[in-house]
Amino acid sequence: MRASARIFWILAIFFLIVGIAYGLLTGLYEPLGIETVGFPAILALAGLAAMIALYLSLNNRKFGTRPEDQLDAEVEDEAGVQGSFAPYSWWPLWASLGAALVFLGVAAGWWIAAFGVIIACYGVIGWVMEFSTGQYEH
Structure with a gap:
């Protein structure tokens, strides 16, 4: 989970920088200031990436090093119950x-x-x- 959390933190920072740059660049050409769809959408994308990164970071802190974080892990290291799911749910x-x-x-x-x-x-x-x-x- 550590690697996934880092990827999503990088994506959140990237989308935040791109969103701010996009807002500044489109603000120069829009008569009302900031462009009304793209700027908030890119900032929301940064927020969503940050939410996933925060969730993965907290789980990494809670559960420690997982087999997917180890380079020498085997497939059977992750064997066992993965969750509780209802059968035949509509x-x-x-x-x-x-x-x-x-x-x-x-x-x-x-x-x-x-x-x-x-x-x-x-x-x-x-x-x-x-x-x-x-x-x-x-």
Whole structure:
């Protein structure tokens, strides 16, 4: 995780520098100052890379050196349970369908995005609460 965290920290710094440079350069040519789409999008990209880097850094601190960080590690060093996943879950389908409708709504019409938000919330809440109700309750 250490190598992945470093890659994402480098990406976050790179996108921050590029975003600021882009904002300054486009601000010279825009009549209102800063360009309204690209500048915030590149800064958001830097923020997203920083969030992933922070998550990986905290996990690296919590779990220590992982087999993927060692040059002499074997494949079987990472064997074992990788997580807890519900078998035959339909909730990811509803969450992804809602996300697709949100993105379609941004391009085609905001009323579609409203339906997408409702379906996505339904899917995500069902997915999160899946182990609290029903057959797999614990």
